[in-house]
Amino acid sequence: xxxxxxxxxxxxxxxxxxxxxxxxxxxxxxxxxxxxxxxxxxxxxxxxxxxxxxxxxxxxxxxxxxxxxxxxxxxxxxxxxxxxxxxxxxxxxxxxxxxxxxxxxxxxxxxxxxxxxxxxxxxxxxxxxxxxxxxxxxxxxxxxxxxxxxxxxxxxxxxxxxxxxxxxxxxxxxxxxxxxxxxxxxxxxxxxxxxxxxxxxxxxxxxxxxxxxxxxxxxxxxxxxxxxxxxxxxxxxxxxxxxxxxxxxxxxxxxxxxxxxxxxxxxxxxxxxxxxxxxxxxxxxxxxxxxxxxxxxxxxxxxxxxxxxxxxxxxxxxxxxxxxxxxxxxxxxxxxxxxxxxxxxxxxxxxxxxxxxxxxxxxxxxxxxxxxxxxxxxxxxxxxxxxxxxxxxxxxxxxxxxxxxxxxxxxxxxxxxxxxxxxxxxxxxxxxxxxxxxxxxxxxxxxxxxxxxxxxxxxxxxxxxxxxxxxxxxxxxxxxxxxxxxxxxxxxxxxxxxxxxxxxxxxxxxxxxxxxxxxxxxxxxxxxxxxxxxxxxxxxxxxxxxxxxxxxxxxxxxxxxxxxxxxxxxxxxxxxxxxxxxxxxxxxxxxxxxxxx
Numbered sequence: 176x177x178x179x180x181x182x183x184x185x186x187x188x189x190x191x192x193x194x195x196x197x198x199x200x201x202x203x204x205x206x207x208x209x210x211x212x213x214x215x216x217x218x219x220x221x222x223x224x225x226x227x228x229x230x231x232x233x234x235x236x237x238x239x240x241x242x243x244x245x246x247x248x249x250x251x252x253x254x255x256x257x258x259x260x261x262x263x264x265x266x267x268x269x270x271x272x273x274x275x276x277x278x279x280x281x282x283x284x285x286x287x288x289x290x291x292x293x294x295x296x297x298x299x300x301x302x303x304x305x306x307x308x309x310x311x312x313x314x315x316x317x318x319x320x321x322x323x324x325x326x327x328x329x330x331x332x333x334x335x336x337x338x339x340x341x342x343x344x345x346x347x348x349x350x351x352x353x354x355x356x357x358x359x360x361x362x363x364x365x366x367x368x369x370x371x372x373x374x375x376x377x378x379x380x381x382x383x384x385x386x387x388x389x390x391x392x393x394x395x396x397x398x399x400x401x402x403x404x405x406x407x408x409x410x411x412x413x414x415x416x417x418x419x420x421x422x423x424x425x426x427x428x429x430x431x432x433x434x435x436x437x438x439x440x441x442x443x444x445x446x447x448x449x450x451x452x453x454x455x456x457x458x459x460x461x462x463x464x465x466x467x468x469x470x471x472x473x474x475x476x477x478x479x480x481x482x483x484x485x486x487x488x489x490x491x492x493x494x495x496x497x498x499x500x501x502x503x504x505x506x507x508x509x510x511x512x513x514x515x516x517x518x519x520x521x522x523x524x525x526x527x528x529x530x531x532x533x534x535x536x537x538x539x540x541x542x543x544x545x546x547x548x549x550x551x552x553x554x555x556x557x558x559x560x561x562x563x564x565x566x567x568x569x570x571x572x573x574x575x576x577x578x579x580x581x582x583x584x585x586x587x588x589x590x591x592x593x594x595x596x597x598x599x600x601x602x603x604x605x606x607x608x609x610x611x612x613x614x615x616x617x618x619x620x621x622x623x624x625x626x627x628x629x630x631x632x633x634x635x636x637x638x639x640x641x642x643x644x645x646x647x648x649x650x651x652x653x654x655x656x657x658x659x660x661x662x663x664x665x666x667x668x669x670x671x672x673x674x675x676x677x678x679x680x681x682x683x684x685x686x687x688x689x690x691x692x693x694x695x696x697x698x699x700x701x702x703x704x705x706x707x708x709x710x711x712x713x714x715x716x717x718x719x720x721x722x723x724x725x726x727x728x729x730x731x732x733x734x735x736x737x738x739x740x741x742x743x744x745x746x747x748x749x750x751x752x753x754x755x756x757x758x759x760x761x762x763x764x765x766x767x768x769x770x771x772x
Contacts, residue, residue, distance in 0.1 A: 263290055264402065271410035275417045277301065280410050281312040284381070284403070291399045292367075292392065296384035300363070301411075302377065304419075307470040309379060319362045322474040327355040331370050332377045337397055337404070338368045351525060367392055369404055373412045381407075465606055468599030475592040475599075482589040489578055505570035506579060512564045513587040528557055535565065542569055552580060559587055606636060624657040627665065627697055627763075628690055634669040641674075645683040653691040659766050664740045671737050672701045672759050679705030679757065692765075696746075699761040708752040716750075 267287045274280050281299050288297045300309040300321060308320040309328065321328060330352045331338075343349050343356040360368070365382035372378065381404070383392075532553040539549035552572070556565050571579040635648060642648060676686045680703050689700040708716065717738050741748045745767040750759045 260290075260399070263287075264399075267403075268406050271406060274410065275414050277411065277414045277418060278312065280407070280414050284407050285313075287403065288381075288383070288400075291403065292383060292386075292396050295367075295386045296364075297381065298363070298384075299371075299379055299381050301379040302415075304466065307466060307473060309377075321359070323470050324474055325355070325359070327352060327359045328377060328380070330355070331368070331380075332372060332375060335370060335372045335375075337370075337400060339392065340366050340368070351528070367400075369400055371404065371408050371411060373408050378408060378411050378415065465603055468602040471599045472596050475595040479589060479592040479596075482585040482592065485585045486582065486589070489582060502571065502579075505567040506583070509561070509564050509567040509571065509583055510586060512561055512567075513559060513583060514590050532557060538565075539569060539572075544569070544572055548572070548580075555580075555584055555587075622659055622661055622767075624659055625662040625665070627655060627658050627660075627699065628652050630662055630666055631669050631688060631690065631699070634666055634673065638670070638673060638677075641677060641682075642686070646677060646680070647685045649685060649687040651687065651689040651691075655690060655692045655697050656765055658697055658763055660744055660763065661740075664743070665763075668737050668740055668761060669699075669701075671734065672761075675734070675759075676701055676703035676705070676757070679703050681705075695765050697763050697765065699763070700758055701761075702756065702758040704755050705757060707754045707757050708750070713752070 267283070270283050271280060274283065281301060284299065285297050289295070298315075299312045301312050302308075302323075303310045306320070308322055309325075310320050323329075338356075340357075340360045343353050343360070349356065359365075360382075363382045364384050366385045367383035369381040369383065370377060371381060532550075535553040535556055536546070536549045539552060540546065544552075552568065555561075556568070561568070568580065568583065571583065631652075635642070673686065673688075680686070684704045687700075687702040689698075689702070691698055716734050718735065738748055741761055741763070744763055746761065746763040748759065748761050750757065752758075
């Protein structure tokens, strides 16, 4: 390439090719070649020079450019730009990997995005555990906040790709979410939506606004955004996990230190260490389990306030309905049907919903109801499963006015929000009750009469977040008498055995728990359909610090502690294992003999 630049295109090519062939001839030791071979080699030099000249002439005619070096530069400029982008992207990835603070990660992402899509305003809506909302970064007091149960956010969690706002208006396949999507994009002033999703969990949403210069987002820009999205998701998840871990560590370390000083023997130290390790894996799940219904209550309360304000402002319209006997009857039937408790019918498929909505709209159009209102009412009828009384709703609209329908709608929403609040409170009470039972802090060293089944049920509540995604828990609980035991220590047994079963099946499979009485004893069997225990290590699984789990998954203390607790209760634990079936059986006496302190 330097020869071509120095001597000119044509002469450079000829000289370069002649030089290469001369080297080849000398390498072949031309002195020992025959006359015929020498003629061939010298002839090839001439042919190569002529071929180079012809190539240059043809290339110049095709490209219209007699400067070969300039043409090569023009052909490689795109490659140089791409290499420059790769270099910048690599530095961006390195910066993100080195950052453990969520706000810093967001700041670096927002600073990098203009390299890909210049002249576009960018904002990130990030899940904030402390607020229970998706909140904007950078922080903006006037910006919208979105709750986890926002219909559009729930929908986009299941559709992990970049969306342009125009898709929701033009794509008929997105009609079911169109209304919520357009509402979201208007509130965020977004033109491009880039969801940040990890394992079907929405970490946040990057929104890109309309560019200053009107220009469509190109495929190349979207491909680069996908690359940025991938590395951003991993970095955000790591930083969020790191911050939560630091927060948990700050509170748990002090508790562990204080508790450790109170321990009086090695066995108690091992039990507490293993128990804190188990709780550590469950704390994040428990926090999420409580936070979800709390968020629902918060959102429902806001909606309830809005609904009640409308009803109070328009309550005197009900008086007008009361004067018209026929209209009053229709309003009363529709309202009572909306408010009463009933089992909902099986959910419709999307195509059936579309068909039924169309039929309802046609019915209403035939009654002279405007198309916009007909569309809203058809959605209301389907969502609330009130097909049976739709004619009464039509009657209210036709012979009354829109306010009658809106009164029904707000009353229905009020009822739904109250049910959501009641359901969420029951969930919180259930979790708190399970936590209280699980801890038994005031009875940690005493033997009392306790219900084994209740202890297992509450342990399953505590571990629900670990088991709810791919594990089927089958319960075969027979009626059993109360057992004299230490409930706190037995909870440690159920936690370890259920956690081991879950890890054995890798979070995908069946765990079956059976409880039954037999001859003044209670038997608890915990079975999984995992790969089983290697026969070569069956005699070692009870040994302290022996584990077959990956680093960080187990300390090797669990089964040793379990066996110690069972023996303390004068019982025994056994197991059988083969591929596809592993069963641990705990045998406990109803009234254990006196045990030492």
